[in-house]
Amino acid sequence: MAEKLIELKNITKKFPGVLANDSINLDIEKGEIHAIVGENGAGKSTLMKILYGLYQPTSGQIYFKGQPVEIKSPLDAIKLGIGMVHQHFMLVPSFTVAENIVLGVEPRKSKIFADYNKAVKITEELSREYSLKVDPHAKVESLSVGIQQRIEILKVLHKGADIIILDEPTAVLTPQETEELFRVIRRLVDKLGKTVIIITHKLQEVLALSDRVSVMRQGKMVGTLMTKDANERILAEMMVGREVLFEDLEKKEVARKEVLRAENLQARDNRGLLALKGVSFSLYSGEILGIAGVEGNGQSELLEVLAGLRQVEKGTITINGNEAANKDPLEIRELGLSHIPEDRLSTGLSVEATITENMLLGSHRKEPYAKRGIHLNRKKIRERTDRLIKEYDVRTPSQDVVAGNLSGGNMQKMVIAREFSFDSDILIIAQPTRGVDIGAIEFIHKEIIQKRNEGAAILLVSADLDEIFRLSDRIITIYEGQITGEFLSKEITKNEIGLYMTGKHKDLSQGGA
Amino acid sequence: MKKKNIEYLISLFLSIFAALVIGAFIMWANGRNPIVGFAALIKGAIGSKYNIATTLAKTVPLILTGLATSISFRSGIFNIGGEGQLYLGAFGAALVGISLVNLPGLVGIPLALLVSAIAGGLYALLPAILKVRYNIDEVIVTIMLNTVAVLLTGYLVNYPFASDVGKLGATEVIGEGYQLSRLVRLSTLNTSIFYVIVITIIMYYLLERTSIGYEIKMIGQNPDFSRYGGINVKRRMIFAMVVSGVLCGIAGAFEVLGVHYRFLQHISPGYAWDGMLIALIVKNNPLGVVLMSLFFGALKTGSISMENATGIPSELIAVIQSIIILFIAGEAGFKSKIKGFFARKDGRKKVGEKNA
Numbered sequence: 001m002a003e004k005l006i007e008l009k010n011i012t013k014k015f016p017g018v019l020a021n022d023s024i025n026l027d028i029e030k031g032e033i034h035a036i037v038g039e040n041g042a043g044k045s046t047l048m049k050i051l052y053g054l055y056q057p058t059s060g061q062i063y064f065k066g067q068p069v070e071i072k073s074p075l076d077a078i079k080l081g082i083g084m085v086h087q088h089f090m091l092v093p094s095f096t097v098a099e100n101i102v103l104g105v106e107p108r109k110s111k112i113f114a115d116y117n118k119a120v121k122i123t124e125e126l127s128r129e130y131s132l133k134v135d136p137h138a139k140v141e142s143l144s145v146g147i148q149q150r151i152e153i154l155k156v157l158h159k160g161a162d163i164i165i166l167d168e169p170t171a172v173l174t175p176q177e178t179e180e181l182f183r184v185i186r187r188l189v190d191k192l193g194k195t196v197i198i199i200t201h202k203l204q205e206v207l208a209l210s211d212r213v214s215v216m217r218q219g220k221m222v223g224t225l226m227t228k229d230a231n232e233r234i235l236a237e238m239m240v241g242r243e244v245l246f247e248d249l250e251k252k253e254v255a256r257k258e259v260l261r262a263e264n265l266q267a268r269d270n271r272g273l274l275a276l277k278g279v280s281f282s283l284y285s286g287e288i289l290g291i292a293g294v295e296g297n298g299q300s301e302l303l304e305v306l307a308g309l310r311q312v313e314k315g316t317i318t319i320n321g322n323e324a325a326n327k328d329p330l331e332i333r334e335l336g337l338s339h340i341p342e343d344r345l346s347t348g349l350s351v352e353a354t355i356t357e358n359m360l361l362g363s364h365r366k367e368p369y370a371k372r373g374i375h376l377n378r379k380k381i382r383e384r385t386d387r388l389i390k391e392y393d394v395r396t397p398s399q400d401v402v403a404g405n406l407s408g409g410n411m412q413k414m415v416i417a418r419e420f421s422f423d424s425d426i427l428i429i430a431q432p433t434r435g436v437d438i439g440a441i442e443f444i445h446k447e448i449i450q451k452r453n454e455g456a457a458i459l460l461v462s463a464d465l466d467e468i469f470r471l472s473d474r475i476i477t478i479y480e481g482q483i484t485g486e487f488l489s490k491e492i493t494k495n496e497i498g499l500y501m502t503g504k505h506k507d508l509s510q511g512g513a
Numbered sequence: 514m515k516k517k518n519i520e521y522l523i524s525l526f527l528s529i530f531a532a533l534v535i536g537a538f539i540m541w542a543n544g545r546n547p548i549v550g551f552a553a554l555i556k557g558a559i560g561s562k563y564n565i566a567t568t569l570a571k572t573v574p575l576i577l578t579g580l581a582t583s584i585s586f587r588s589g590i591f592n593i594g595g596e597g598q599l600y601l602g603a604f605g606a607a608l609v610g611i612s613l614v615n616l617p618g619l620v621g622i623p624l625a626l627l628v629s630a631i632a633g634g635l636y637a638l639l640p641a642i643l644k645v646r647y648n649i650d651e652v653i654v655t656i657m658l659n660t661v662a663v664l665l666t667g668y669l670v671n672y673p674f675a676s677d678v679g680k681l682g683a684t685e686v687i688g689e690g691y692q693l694s695r696l697v698r699l700s701t702l703n704t705s706i707f708y709v710i711v712i713t714i715i716m717y718y719l720l721e722r723t724s725i726g727y728e729i730k731m732i733g734q735n736p737d738f739s740r741y742g743g744i745n746v747k748r749r750m751i752f753a754m755v756v757s758g759v760l761c762g763i764a765g766a767f768e769v770l771g772v773h774y775r776f777l778q779h780i781s782p783g784y785a786w787d788g789m790l791i792a793l794i795v796k797n798n799p800l801g802v803v804l805m806s807l808f809f810g811a812l813k814t815g816s817i818s819m820e821n822a823t824g825i826p827s828e829l830i831a832v833i834q835s836i837i838i839l840f841i842a843g844e845a846g847f848k849s850k851i852k853g854f855f856a857r858k859d860g861r862k863k864v865g866e867k868n869a
Binding site: 333339341357364365370373375376 | 722723724725727728730731735737738739740741742745
């Protein structure tokens with residue numbers, strides 16, 4: 001039996017009104033890859049933040065190599081050799097790679113001036129030692145997410161970490177980048193004797209990478225098992241607490257008719273740079289068209305342009321035969337388009353408003369909810385809200401609850417309920433299940449498929465490739481503001497898509513030629 | 514929502530109570546008896562028919578400026594220019610009253626109110642357009658426009674429209690038909706209070722029961738959400754700002770038509786600022802504005818009697834008002850601190866139980 005490096009005993013963490021961790025026991029062995037899985041809000045991140053000294057446990061004890069320790073701050077954790085790579089990278093975009101890596105422990109000239117050359121040397125040495133290639137002089141803002149993550153890992157290693165905690169490391173990576181990351185992790189563990197704890201909710205990754213896996217649910221530790229004894233179904237069941245059926249979604253044949261056409265669309269992003277460089281595509285009724293791409297390649301801008309939230313610089317949009325470029329959001333909604341925005345907290349809802357008020361938007365001038373468009377009929381409004389809450393399974397004690405108090409999944413169901421209730425021909429859906437728990441994902445996917453089967457035209461953007469594949473009939477790939485490919489989802493694999501998402505398909509065809 | 518309201522009411526009453534206790538402490542520290550002081554204050558505010566009438570009279574401009582602030586703050590566009598709009602509205606009403614002297618009240622009063630509403634509304638329209646068109650900060654523009662309006666009317670009333678008697682800083686008295694009748698002898702309470710009741714009901718209906726009020730609320734909470742949902746955010750912001758200006762203008766008109774019967778250079782002792790404080794305290798709730806205006810009106814009226822009877826300076830009331838604001842502003846912070854304290858206490862108990 002391997003040496004127990006870290007033991008967490010009866011760790012409990014209480015936040016006002018929430019029991020985030022409920023007497024958790026966990027041990028980490030030296031030289032293993034230990035996966036911690038669980039739904040959003042299961043308490044995985046809280047537990048790891050306790051281990052890294054960002055939170056103090058309400059009660060319980062941490063043992064390090066058999067000795068009880070108190071980890072009061074990340075500084076203490078670093079001293080013990082524990083490092084953490086956060087889900088949101090903590091890098092300074094305008095600094096170079098070398099500057100970022102030595103940040104906080106800068107080498108000094110005469111104890112005062114930062115020694116940049118030394119920082120570069122340190123970076124090169126680290127890079128060689130761990131075979132993680134980086135250019136010390138490159139500015140972080142110009143690098144891809146995958147490389148940025150590599151820098152985060154180097155940073156942690158530079159601080160002398162033997163135990164590396166990775167919080168949702170693959171959330172923003174392409175399939176190729178994920179594979180590369182896994183190779184790196186394997187090498188760290190097998191060749192260099194490091195120990196890795198990885199937090200995730202992607203079960204396939206757990207099975208592919210880890211040695212052992214611990215499952216958490218609602219603040220409790222459900223159990224730890226050897227990965228070789230686990231499979232996706234067992235883990236999903238442990239996570240949700242009931243059987244989860246990843247059944248195939250039934251797709252009916254529906255008459256296809258072009259309802260939306262975009263031609264040569266150009267638009268700028270918030271910084272004024274061209275984010276869409278001539279995008280053209282058609283969307284048909286009764287289909288789900290998935291847009292696959294690494295985040296920040298123009299998907300967000302494309303959706304905003306279609307929904308009337310962003311200026312079209314050039315090109316045309318036709319919705320049901322009507323010219324729709326640069327119309328305002330209300331006009332576009334009236335042409336028959338509903339929109340589930342990618343960021344529900346900033347755009348999809350008002351966190352201060354009640355469920356009633358959130359569900360009212362868009363119907364608030366329509367009969368019978370507003371008499372003559374002015375006088376609000378509270379009774380009708382409340383009836384409709386209750387109906388939608390039931391139909392879309394929004395879990396809430398009452399419709400007077402403020403949206404900010406709902407869980408991510410319930411917020412999303414609320415937004416979906418509102419947008420689906422308009423019965424529009426066209427649905428633009430972005431990140432439908434981001435931050436949503438497994439049970440709700442199942443439900444949301446079914447609702448989306450049902451809309452498709454009823455003949456709606458659906459444009460789907462998701463950072464989750466699995467989701468795109470599961471739902472889409474057709475997939476287009478977007479890279480740097482341009483469409484790089486169009487496929488029937490049955491006729492392409494995830495790996496091929498990955499190449500189109502990163503613009504590497506050209507190398508492929510050139511190499512082949 | 515209900516629970517939240519109750520929590521808010523509790524913190525509001527605690528704040529008022531704490532402010533009064535601190536006020537009492539200040540009286541005591543100055544060698545006065547707080548009980549005598551507060552008794553005089555209450556008696557001065559509601560002790561007799563005259564006192565009640567005076568309290569109500571002081572409440573009139575506060576309700577109007579409070580409602581004006583509510584609608585603008587709810588929509589997320591901040592009208593800090595109420596004082597200027599009030600001065601222009603007051604001057605507009607006076608201008609009608611001294612130039613068309615012989616109009617009967619039935620025509621004259623609505624006309625004077627209309628002119629003051631237009632003056633206040635237009636004066637708010639300017640910063641609103643600058644805001645939505647050019648994204649120029651409305652707070653700074655409206656604050657500066659206050660000074661412009663006060664100085665402009667000050668000039669007008671001392672030169673072109675100065676009273677014949679001399680430079681009093683006042684216009685001639687308005688025609689008799691314009692003068693709103695007084696309701697209680699010696700007090701300045703006049704029929705404007707009935708107009709205010711009607712205006713309050715309209716504003717309550719507008720803000721709480723119509724789709725326009727809903728849109729205004731949503732814009733104030735999250736403009737991106739509102740735009741995404743098909744609300745014309747810019748148009749609604751302009752609307753809210755203009756209505757706010759109109760209400761301030763009318764508040765000025767009532768000071769002329771009901772209280773002074775002429776425009777005075779310093780006609781408002783800062784009604785718009787008080788109204789803003791009131792709206793802030795009650796979180797822009799129209800009914801809350803009415804109640805808090807009554808409370809502020811009573812404090813103002815009572816403080817004068819208190820000063821006369823006990824020698825405690827009436828400025829103490831300004832201190833108490835400010836302390837209430839301070840507590841309300843800190844409400845969220847206090848609440849989480851208190852909650853955190855109880856949560857920790859619970860947590861400790863749990864740990865103790867386990868050890869035992």
